[in-house]
Amino acid sequence: MHLLKLGLRPWKLAFYSQALSSLVVAVLLLMIALFVWFDRGLGPLISRMRTEQVITAYLLPYDGPMDESAPVASAAAATTLILEKAQVAVGIAGVIRLIGPTEFLEELRRKEYATLASELEEMGSELTSIVPRYLSIEGSFDEQALERVREIPGVESAESSRNRFAAVVGAFASIRWVNRALILGLFLALATGLVHLGRINTQIHEEPLRLLRQWGANGLLMSIPPLVSGASVGVLGGALAAGLWLSIGMQFARQLKGLSPIFVNLPNPHASTALVLAIIGLAIGVVSTLFHSTARSPVRT
């Protein structure tokens, strides 16, 4: 009980140092949590943008059987064959849609080009010669998928969206590294704060620990006051960080997700992170006692 009192003495003798340390621990932990959340979300996002693509394969107009060895009787049958071959080319992960004149017009209307769609529709039978037929193949594919699609008989040409995202992927990768550098910087700031806290508490605990040693206290008892001091700052810092996460952090993360459609797939911020922050806060407080150098005695103990 009295050792607990000794442990809480720094709050009495250096209140602002202890309180400010708790606040700094809380704010730094909150920022670290946000950056870690962003980093963890960016990883899959970048990976998806690197591998996900839309291959657009433009089809030749049906002009009789394309393959002499396996003749097909109609345009529909030929298209079905192309679809099957495209599925084989990209694997089961690919989602293939055949875009014909009808689907093309629907797409235009959906994109709020209703007038253009109506004008095209009025062209009647000529529409089929103006509007291209193509396959839209979405999914994550290997490097050779585009080539395989191009080689399908009946495919006039094919292009991939992959290169369109290359610049964005590069920018996100850079942001991710900057984010990681910031996390490291925040950890260093946290460590620096803890070293200073440890030094302040060393001075405050010096005389009591000298007395405890003189009275025959063992190492375990001697460790209680610094441990209580460090843990009290850590517990308060962790609790504040948890509160800040629940009140500000989660809201901030949701707002960040809403800033761009690309961020929609970032993970949702979890309330359970608050518990993790509280535990980390306590651990940080306890670790700060490692920076506590106990008073030396000429006679070994």
Next chain:
Amino acid sequence: MIQLRSVSKNYSGNTSVLDQISLELKKGDFLYVLGGSGAGKSSLLRMLATEEAPSSGTLALFGYALSQMTPATLQAIRRSLGYIPQNVRLLPDLSVEDNVALSLAVASTRALGNDARARIHDLLDKLGLSAMRSKPAGGLSGGEAQRVAIARALVRKPELIIADEPTGSQDKEFTWSVMDLLLRANLTGTTVVIATHDREIVQRVRKRCAVLRSGRLTFEEGAFCTF
């Protein structure tokens, strides 16, 4: 209980504060350590309290040589010691009662029992500190602080009391209260070593004396001393 064989103590300079001291005390002994200022009394007592190690020679406490003690033995011996240093070293922000109770915290991490509290109150009462029990120790006078340090050492019921000028800042009334407590402890078998330069105490409470002059134990006798 205490055995010193050819113990010397040098500090960073080459000056020898204690020079070839030999001394032996048994359980229940009472010894005055006398000498002028700078004679080495405090150095000797700090060594007896295991605060400092001898530069040479052998110091044994409770049958164990200080230089060969394991940490556990050293801690056990320190728990049996009641050391009243000249510089009282109270924790100024803690109350008088907490300063005294803290020395019992080494024996148990639990809250103090009623017996312990009663012992603390009784000691504070005997030393005229009852009214100041809840006051911060930082506001005490020199004499009051010294009495708190005495209470802090005695409350642990030590087997060996080492007191460095315990009455140095006391008026007559409290000098005899302090001496009364030390003598009572001695009567129950506690070994007491007191450094003092108070002639009146030595003459009225006649006990063994060891006289230090320029670091040498020039006088030690089995009967009574006069100086």
